[in-house]
Amino acid sequence: MAEALRQGLVVASHGRHCVVETQDGERRICHPRGKRSQSVVGDRVAWLPAAAGQGNEGTIEKVEERRNLFYRQDEIRTKSFAANLDQILILLAAEPVFSEMQLARALIAAQAAGIAPLIALNKSDLPEPFERAWQRLQPYRDIGEGRHYPVLPLSLAQAPEDARSALIPLLAGKTTLVLGPSGVGKSTLVNLLVPGAAVLTAEISQALNSGRHTTTSTALYWLDGQRDTAVIDSPGFQEFGLHHITPMDLARCMPDIAAHASHCKFYNCTHLHEPGCGVISALKMGPSADGISAIRYSIYSDLFKKLGQTRY
Numbered sequence: 543m544a545e546a547l548r549q550g551l552v553v554a555s556h557g558r559h560c561v562v563e564t565q566d567g568e569r570r571i572c573h574p575r576g577k578r579s580q581s582v583v584g585d586r587v588a589w590l591p592a593a594a595g596q597g598n599e600g601t602i603e604k605v606e607e608r609r610n611l612f613y614r615q616d617e618i619r620t621k622s623f624a625a626n627l628d629q630i631l632i633l634l635a636a637e638p639v640f641s642e643m644q645l646a647r648a649l650i651a652a653q654a655a656g657i658a659p660l661i662a663l664n665k666s667d668l669p670e671p672f673e674r675a676w677q678r679l680q681p682y683r684d685i686g687e688g689r690h691y692p693v694l695p696l697s698l699a700q701a702p703e704d705a706r707s708a709l710i711p712l713l714a715g716k717t718t719l720v721l722g723p724s725g726v727g728k729s730t731l732v733n734l735l736v737p738g739a740a741v742l743t744a745e746i747s748q749a750l751n752s753g754r755h756t757t758t759s760t761a762l763y764w765l766d767g768q769r770d771t772a773v774i775d776s777p778g779f780q781e782f783g784l785h786h787i788t789p790m791d792l793a794r795c796m797p798d799i800a801a802h803a804s805h806c807k808f809y810n811c812t813h814l815h816e817p818g819c820g821v822i823s824a825l826k827m828g829p830s831a832d833g834i835s836a837i838r839y840s841i842y843s844d845l846f847k848k849l850g851q852t853r854y
């Protein structure tokens with residue numbers, strides 16, 4: 543008799559292979575049945591265990607409909623980070639100095655996918671570089687009335703308990719994807735929130751690679767026994783391709799620009815040169831309460847041109 547389909551949650555993935563968590567919390571390696579059953583971390587799936595005597599692995603038969611999918615896309619490929627997210631935590635640090643373009647790109651992708659972003663700035667124990675980084679984040683903290691991004695100062699290494707108390711209420715009951723460039727303290731963060739995460743990751747990557755020591759691409763960790771609160775650790779903050787976003791979509795994905803785009807004379811204003819443009823007049827107001835910062839505007843115009851060039 544054929545086995546009945548079972549429900550599960552994808553909690554780790556490496557290439558095409560993944561780990562599915564069953565409803566009672568057991569974890570198994572699964573492989574997609576075909577192209578249409580390829581899944582990402584956070585996916586709800588229907589899966590089948592291998593037939594008796596065929597080992598302990600399973601196949602993914604169906605990926606349930608996604609609430610959202612966070613991905614980046616360059617000219618060649620699409621890389622999915624995770625699905626069914628409540629928010630994205632972008633972790634930056636006083637050092638190494640972060641790329642504002644990379645930050646802006648990640649925020650735009652989040653906005654385009656309808657997922658709320660949250661920014662944290664680590665290494666507040668390094669006063670001078672921290673102050674410089676904090677100032678650079680000013681346009682993000684003050685991105686227009688009611689539209690700002692929360693920006694959280696942290697010192698994960700020096701004040702871990704304070705960091706945890708600040709983070710937990712923001713994460714509770716949600717699934718949060720954690721992204722950040724290398725060296726900002728992402729492993730420190732995940733290990734603070736999920737003691738033993740490093741061991742778990744090593745186990746999973748070993749299982750998925752049959753013993754080879756490469757790190758797992760993406761993994762979901764529960765913060766609580768009820769499995770209500772999760773963080774997903776994923777690499778790949780660099781080279782954040784926005785090929786899936788058209789130039790005319792861009793303003794909508796940048797809240798400080800969007801706030802002024804409805805004041806333009808032309809409905810199809812590109813905000814680059816048109817007369818009567820609300821965005822250009824907000825830029826002239828400067829980074830005041832309701833203006834647009836020069837850096838944010840240059841990010842907008844650079845991206846607008848770039849996204850226009852690479853379209854086919």
Ligand SMILES: Nc1nc2c(ncn2[C@@H]2O[C@H](COP(=O)(O)OP(=O)(O)OP(=O)(O)O)[C@@H](O)[C@H]2O)c(=O)[nH]1
Nearest residue numbers: 664665667697698699700724725726727728729730
């Ligand atoms: N001064 C200071 N250093 C920190 C803090 N948090 C982490 N670090 C240090 O920053 C370095 C990077 O930390 P990791 O947690 O390995 O960073 P990561 O983002 O996982 O880095 P990758 O492994 O390169 O992706 C380590 O040397 C940490 O000790 C902090 O709050 N203050």
Ligand SMILES: [Zn+2]
Nearest residue numbers: 806811813819
């Ligand atoms: Zn305009």
